[in-house]
Amino acid sequence: MGAARAATSTPFKLTTVLRDIERQPDHGENSSNPGKGSRQNSRNNTPANSPGKSGDQEQPVNGSPTTSKEQVDDRNRLIRRGYAVTNYPLVDLYVGEMKDKKHTQVTLTALRPIGKRTHNDTFNQWRTEVKKRLGKEIENWKKVDGSFVQYEGFTTFSGVPTLITEFIEGTPAKKYLEKKWEEDKRRLILEFACALKALHGQNLSHGSIEPCYFMVDKKGKAKVGGYCYNRMVEEEFEKLYPPEDNRRSARYVAHEFLESRKTDEHTDVYSFALVAMELLTGVQPFASVSQEDSLVGRVKQGEPPFARDVAQDDAWRAILSSCWVKEPEARPSMERLYEELSKTFKRELTPRGRSQ
DSSP: OOOOOOOOOOOHHHHHHHHHHSSSSSSOOTTOOOOOSSSOOTTTOOOOOTTTSSSOOOEEETTSSSSEEEOHHHHHHHHEEEEEESTTEEEEEEEEEESSSTOOEEEEEEOOOOOSTTTTTHHHHHHHHHHHHHHHHHHHHHHHOSSSSOOEOOOOOOOTEEEEEEEEEEEEEHHHHTSSOOHHHHHHHHHHHHHHHHHHHOOOOOOOOOOGEEEEEETTEEEEETHHHHHHHHHHHTSOOOTTTTTOOGSSSSHHHHHHHHOOOOHHHHHHHHHHHHHSSSTTTTTTOHHHHHHHHHHHTTSSSTTTSOOOOHHHHHHHHGGOOOOOSSEEEEEEHHHHHHHHHHHOOOOSSSSS
């Protein structure tokens, strides 16, 4: 499921070129050049068309350029253009272009330099471990089929590992659903649930589910991004820095993640149900809480993430609420959750005319 790639895309040629990229030696690992790409220090300067911040225009799923400066990757096969910010704290996202006859457009996700210089010892250790794991794990990620922003391979820019994904223009799911009927919201949520069910069916977990990774392409189809890779980057980072540094918000995580830093299918189910309820109602979990320390405390204590008037008593919301029990094993699997939501959706399906 999912939209076709950009009109300029040639999947067979792209796959062939990327395979050649991964086979070639990396000449940038010991480079003294920290990179010429434009940088903005910038969580406060997020472009309106970047994930996590709504804009009026349709958005690239993984970001968009803000400058015209270019950099070529270490294997001279890819051009990186511009600079984009995501609300995920450890990676930067760029629009890239393959140096092939079709100039195939792709999205590039690079590690964000930590510290004053790109080539400090700790950053070098982090990027080395991420690159090792990419080499071992990316082939499994590329096999994932369904409503995903597909991974194509990886390269390096000045030695920094950079994930290559298909380029898709889209809109954040929350913004897309703002004025949609309840029926449309539930149908799209089912598409997201189906994608995660397929991911779990391959013994993989997303690991970092948040609303910014739930997008809608130009055809109105669900697209899930950030799976596997973002949590892997976070895991390697946490081996070098305390988990509190550059951490993501506790708003969408299960209590056991805060305690053990482990993610699996159970934490995915918990987080997905939170995002699904937010897409359904427009209300964030723990909406009245703004301080991160307070959020952490409430999640660890197992407090309800939504007020009763939000998690009202209908069958769909009752099913989602079953995913927030404190005991992970008591939560439904993603397969069971999808089946229960699908059955309820079909049973309650009525002609349009209900309130939005």
